[in-house]
Amino acid sequence: MRGAVREREFREFAEARQAQLRRSAYLLYGDWYQAQDLTRTVLMKLYAAWGRVRRDGNVDAYSRTILTRTFIDQQRKGGWREEPVSEPPPQSATVPVAPEVHMMMREALMELSPRYRAVLVLRFWEDWTVEQTAHALRVTPGTVKSQSARGLARLRVIVENMNSEGTVR
Numbered sequence: 001m002r003g004a005v006r007e008r009e010f011r012e013f014a015e016a017r018q019a020q021l022r023r024s025a026y027l028l029y030g031d032w033y034q035a036q037d038l039t040r041t042v043l044m045k046l047y048a049a050w051g052r053v054r055r056d057g058n059v060d061a062y063s064r065t066i067l068t069r070t071f072i073d074q075q076r077k078g079g080w081r082e083e084p085v086s087e088p089p090p091q092s093a094t095v096p097v098a099p100e101v102h103m104m105m106r107e108a109l110m111e112l113s114p115r116y117r118a119v120l121v122l123r124f125w126e127d128w129t130v131e132q133t134a135h136a137l138r139v140t141p142g143t144v145k146s147q148s149a150r151g152l153a154r155l156r157v158i159v160e161n162m163n164s165e166g167t168v169r
Contacts, residue, residue, distance in 0.1 A: 010050050013059060014043050021067060027121045028071045030110040038074075042067045064126060065136040068118050072137065075114035108158040116151030123148050 021042055025035035045066050046053065053062050109117055115137075122133045123144070130148075134141045 006050060006054075009054065010047055014046075017060070017063065018043070021063060024064065024067060024121060024126060025071070027106075027109060027125055028068075028114070028117055030106055038067065038071060041070055045070070061132065061136075064122070064128075068122060068136045069138070072114060072118055104159065104162055108155055108162065111158045112151055112154060116147055116154060119144055119147045120151045120155070 018039060022032075022035050022039045025038040025042075026032060029035050029038065042063060046059075046063050049062075053059055056062070109120070112120070118137060119133060122128045122136060123130070128136070130141045130144045134144045137144070139147075
């Protein structure tokens with residue numbers, strides 16, 4: 001009986017959070033297929049630790065930590081190649097953004113290093129605190145602050161260059 005309850009709890013969590021995890025993974029990779037693969041990997045790792053994670057409490061934070069660490073590990077190992085895709089992103093449940101602005105920001109994010117991209121996605125897309133981001137990335141809060149500042153500065157330069165080249169207005 002306990003196994004059936006565990007399975008049901010995990011299935012409910014996975015169904016409720018899969019789309020959100022996939023959107024975050026897309027922001028990290030810029031590719032829906034890689035985002036789907038990363039989401040599946042996260043859910044497999046989460047399932048393996050489900051009993052402990054469920055007892056400990058914050059399953060959402062744990063799943064995002066797995067997502068971020070797995071992404072960073074795959075980037076270190078050179079497991080993925082970043083290639084732009086022509087697929088439109090799925091509709092977001094947040095504030096509507098003009099499609100050209102959305103595409104420009106996605107392209108700009110892809111220009112950043114994986115570490116800067118991970119910090120910015122966690123801090124500003126997922127709305128995590130400096131401390132939560134530091135824990136997920138296994139760095140100090142000072143590193144998160146400096147990488148946030150450098151990543152945002154780099155992102156501004158990239159966007160300004162895109163605008164000055166006439167890519168997006």
